Amino acid sequence: MTTARESSTGRRTDQDGPTVVRRSGPVLLSEVAAHAGVSLATASRVLSGSRSVGEPHRGRVLAAAQELRYTPNAQAQAVARGASNVVGLIIHDVLDPYFSSIAGGVMREVEERELVVFLASTHSDVDRELEFVQTMRSHRVRALIICGSRTTDRAHNERLVHELEGYAAAGGQAAVISQDRLGTHAVVPQNRAGARELGRELVRLGHRRFAVLAGPRGLLASRDRLTGFREGLAAEGVDTADLQVLHGDFTREGGERLAAQLVAEGSTATCVFAVNDVMALGALAAFRAAGVRVPEDVSLAGFDDIAPLRDVVPSLTSVRLPLAEMGARAAQLALDTEPQTTSQTVRVDAEVVLRDSTRRLA
Amino acid sequence: MTTARESSTGRRTDQDGPTVVRRSGPVLLSEVAAHAGVSLATASRVLSGSRSVGEPHRGRVLAAAQELRYTPNAQAQAVARGASNVVGLIIHDVLDPYFSSIAGGVMREVEERELVVFLASTHSDVDRELEFVQTMRSHRVRALIICGSRTTDRAHNERLVHELEGYAAAGGQAAVISQDRLGTHAVVPQNRAGARELGRELVRLGHRRFAVLAGPRGLLASRDRLTGFREGLAAEGVDTADLQVLHGDFTREGGERLAAQLVAEGSTATCVFAVNDVMALGALAAFRAAGVRVPEDVSLAGFDDIAPLRDVVPSLTSVRLPLAEMGARAAQLALDTEPQTTSQTVRVDAEVVLRDSTRRLA
DNA sequence: TCCGTCTCGGAAAGCCCTTTCCGGAAGGGG
């Protein structure tokens, strides 16, 4: 197309006539049109393929676009078309494997559809979550996926619903993960059932005295898992009245702290259930530091089955959640559903995976 | 402002006159202006604060905006202003802790400036990388951060440089991590020096026979680490002519495979250096599966010091890279530098961290 | 040969904002 000699700088056309002052900034469609000697409309039609254009013109526009290195202004396109091709994703933290797995699932779906994703991380700050919904709405994202945590904070929930209504009213589609009753599509893990099953399994292994490292009191995910766990124990005939429950914050440091506290208090529990794996990992480290062996001295179980679990010793018993699929599912709900459809809720099963960190008592 | 009775639906004005058909879609600035009884320009000025507006008008616009739940169209603003407030970030994979740590650093900086980030993951596909640069350029991101890997693929490098030139010519700022000579700002870790120091330390521990689990042959990061490692060994008087080098792909599975191969071949190496931690983790798993004890039977060292390392037993020797800071630094370069400044290269030090996976030989 | 039907190119309106430009009103100095 261009000869080898000339192609390196690619400004072949600048050579005929006096040197043209290179306007800074992006190349415009109008320049492409002018360069090709056609109207703006024709250039637009060729490049966005909205209508067929005769071969002579078509070829010239394409050539001009390539030569000028034209890149359409996606923002302007979005404004003109009244529809954007970006998807918003709000999570707590990219560094947390739970969220990054989900994000991975979302991104897979998004990229398959040739869309882009806006990623925002709230660092568990509910106000930032609200702000980001605003931001996403402002950017007119075609779909919004929120992977947050349902809390018992009524005021906040109402504001969130309000924001989401605003977003929906503006024509956006939303899906939330691990939350529901928000008036949007939802993907909810069976926290309670999973924890219940875990509880039963642990009792079957011979455990009777448990301690639970729970999350923040206001988080429904933590609550559900705790409730389910209690039900599981009860179902196997264990009295849960004196179940030891410590409340933390879903972080590794929190897990570490609570486990250390357990050790310091001289807890008699033979099995510790951390309501999420990140805390379980923290607890494992704390136990190790304190010289408490897992599972010989105490059994330990987590929840979520996050990826890094594969590399810890002993391998951690957990309740498996198909995180990437959850993300993908949420993306599908938000992207493939007709705007006016009533919102769907997808429940995903949680599956107990017994590993080496929980031992059978004699 | 509105009475309790009327405020719930917020369509007070719909009540005078026949029911107005509620236009679907977002609320427009013109509607706010009309509602407030001022001109479009005034409404714009109040809401974007570009010029002072007298109190009576100001208050009415604010009230109207709130009542109508107006959210400005960020895309249109970007077009009109000729500047967007989004930052592009291209990484290989969100699930890889190396990349998510960097992403975390980038996002911290970005969010501090009230900007948003477009996240794209290439899954190590160089063509996708190129495509994404295009996409980001198309979205007119204010800054672009690429955390890729410099390869020896000349053709690809040229195309990448070309794309980046296009991006820069269009007025964008770019920073790359772990790459250089791309004509952009760069943050480059001292791979070679770090690996060299690691090599020396390992020899000082008494090791003489090494095996290296390298990355893809074409990746400069892998190459540099290998070269540095060789230099370190040589500096301590170890002959590196017969150094055993296996090439993998920087993934966990790759590390697993290579380590298994090492075991199968009956390698006599007393120490294995995986050029990145992810492969080291894979190797650790493979060794464990094969009954090879670390560090009793073989010592193992990695590179990067990714976060999940803290939970592994034995704790892994590695070369620490300040990943989050690297991301943050790149973001700063791209965001805080004047557009026409010559590109800067920031070198970041790598620090050897000896842990339990490498033992001292008798 | 003539007319209806297509196909295709261009002009211009429109997408939702921002910002410049103007004009009028208010305020201060001579």
Add this chain to the structure above:
DNA sequence: CCCCTTCCGGAAAGGGCTTTCCGAGACGGA
């Protein structure tokens, strides 16, 4: 008291694109 400045509101001209609307030419059928 007048003029010059300052302040502020509105009209309108952008920003870069899509799409509607028209008209002109090409083509086929009668």
